[in-house]
Amino acid sequence: MKNWPLWEIFIRSKAGLNHKHVGSLHAADEEMAIQNARDVYTRRNEGVSIWVVKSEHITASDPDDSDPLYEPAKDKVYRHPTFYDLPDEVKHM
Amino acid sequence: MDIKSLEDRFNEKIDEDVRIEPKDWMPDNYRKTLIRQISQHAHSEIVGMLPEANWISRAPTLRRKAAALAKVQDEAGHGLYLYSACETLGVERDQLLQDLHSGKAKYSSIFNYPTLTWADMGAIGWLVDGAAIMNQVPLCRASYGPYARAMVRVCKEESFHQRQGFEIMLTLCKGSEEQKKMAQDALNRWWWPSLMMFGPTDEASTHTEQSMRWGIKRFTNDELRQKFVDATKPQADLLGITIPDKDLKWNEERGHYDFGEINWEEFFNVIKGNGPCNKQRVDARKSAYDNGAWVREAAAAHAEKKSKKQAAA
Numbered sequence: 001m002k003n004w005p006l007w008e009i010f011i012r013s014k015a016g017l018n019h020k021h022v023g024s025l026h027a028a029d030e031e032m033a034i035q036n037a038r039d040v041y042t043r044r045n046e047g048v049s050i051w052v053v054k055s056e057h058i059t060a061s062d063p064d065d066s067d068p069l070y071e072p073a074k075d076k077v078y079r080h081p082t083f084y085d086l087p088d089e090v091k092h093m
Numbered sequence: 094m095d096i097k098s099l100e101d102r103f104n105e106k107i108d109e110d111v112r113i114e115p116k117d118w119m120p121d122n123y124r125k126t127l128i129r130q131i132s133q134h135a136h137s138e139i140v141g142m143l144p145e146a147n148w149i150s151r152a153p154t155l156r157r158k159a160a161a162l163a164k165v166q167d168e169a170g171h172g173l174y175l176y177s178a179c180e181t182l183g184v185e186r187d188q189l190l191q192d193l194h195s196g197k198a199k200y201s202s203i204f205n206y207p208t209l210t211w212a213d214m215g216a217i218g219w220l221v222d223g224a225a226i227m228n229q230v231p232l233c234r235a236s237y238g239p240y241a242r243a244m245v246r247v248c249k250e251e252s253f254h255q256r257q258g259f260e261i262m263l264t265l266c267k268g269s270e271e272q273k274k275m276a277q278d279a280l281n282r283w284w285w286p287s288l289m290m291f292g293p294t295d296e297a298s299t300h301t302e303q304s305m306r307w308g309i310k311r312f313t314n315d316e317l318r319q320k321f322v323d324a325t326k327p328q329a330d331l332l333g334i335t336i337p338d339k340d341l342k343w344n345e346e347r348g349h350y351d352f353g354e355i356n357w358e359e360f361f362n363v364i365k366g367n368g369p370c371n372k373q374r375v376d377a378r379k380s381a382y383d384n385g386a387w388v389r390e391a392a393a394a395h396a397e398k399k400s401k402k403q404a405a406a
Binding site: 003004006023024025026028029032039040043044060062063064 | 094114116117118163166167170173174177178180185186187242243246250389392393395396399400
């Protein structure tokens with residue numbers, strides 16, 4: 001017997017917030033994936049909306065590429081507001 | 094990158110308490126240790142449903158029944174979180190189940206003891222879940238990300254289990270003489286197996302040192318066992334029942350309770366498969382798996398038919 005496909009589960013915990021990855025589970029199809037996600041991941045009012053995505057459809061970045069991907073942002077402090085000096089008289093900006 | 098520098102980078106991350114994630118490089122033995130520990134943990138949750146399931150239909154009130162159902166359902170959920178975490182290490186769910194059924198994979202030996210009376214539901218919640226929480230709280234900081242995240246969810250849900258168990262004990266202890274006797278009898282039978290849940294002594298434990306180095310374990314078996322005894326003794330006093338250990342006494346100098354020698358022969362014997370319920374538990378799992386095969390196949394066939402129809406439309 002082959003495994004049912006694996007699904008990644010995303011839950012919106014309340015209106016106004018993003019769906020957030022909470023884990024994965026096996027299910028035969030998308031409908032069952034949603035039902036199982038409800039039972040496995042929202043037994044205590046953790047969600048108001050569920051997304052399910054087949055794990056095989058997710059493309060992830062390679063951890064070995066971390067340097068070329070994220071290194072360039074590190075020396076760009078001028079992208080942050082605190083980089084700019086303002087006189088104290090300017091209270092909020 | 095060569096193995097040596099990959100290993101150095103991995104050890105650096107462990108030293109800096111940076112979590113290891115599924116796609117990161119990790120030593121083969123780290124992966125194997127995690128698969129063994131996480132699957133064993135998952136199996137324990139699933140097999141752990143069996144001794145309690147026995148009492149769902151026999152719970153004394155609707156309130157108790159609803160709580161028992163919710164607890165057993167939580168355990169199914171915990172098993173699923175953990176199986177999923179384990180699968181991120183590149184092992185298939187079906188393989189994990191085969192290993193449980195064949196006896197290759199272990200589960201916590203505590204679930205090989207029978208649940209003879211309703212008081213056992215109280216003792217299990219109070220002691221077994223209590224011991225599990227002691228074990229699991231530090232695992233929320235385990236070095237492997239998916240395991241740690243699963244444990245955070247488990248721990249959040251687990252504390253109701255212990256409280257409902259203690260409440261059952263408290264109700265019995267405040268009840269008739271006969272009910273109090275039942276509570277004492279359950280404590281007598283579950284105390285020592287609960288202490289065994291923390292595993293062999295540090296001296297005898299084969300995995301502890303490496304697992305501590307890798308940040309999979311944060312405390313040794315003996316440290317956790319001591320914490321459990323220290324926390325539980327005052328609770329037994331509050332219930333007014335006696336822990337079945339004549340050597341149990343406060344040691345002022347150590348600031349801990351001293352306690353008697355554990356029967357390790359019994360522990361290893363139960364692990365080897367000779368406990369009172371080993372066969373019954375594994376048979377129950379196998380029959381659930383075998384008798385559920387047609388459901389899994391039918392659902393897969395239905396899903397395939399539906400997706401073909403959608404493709405044609």
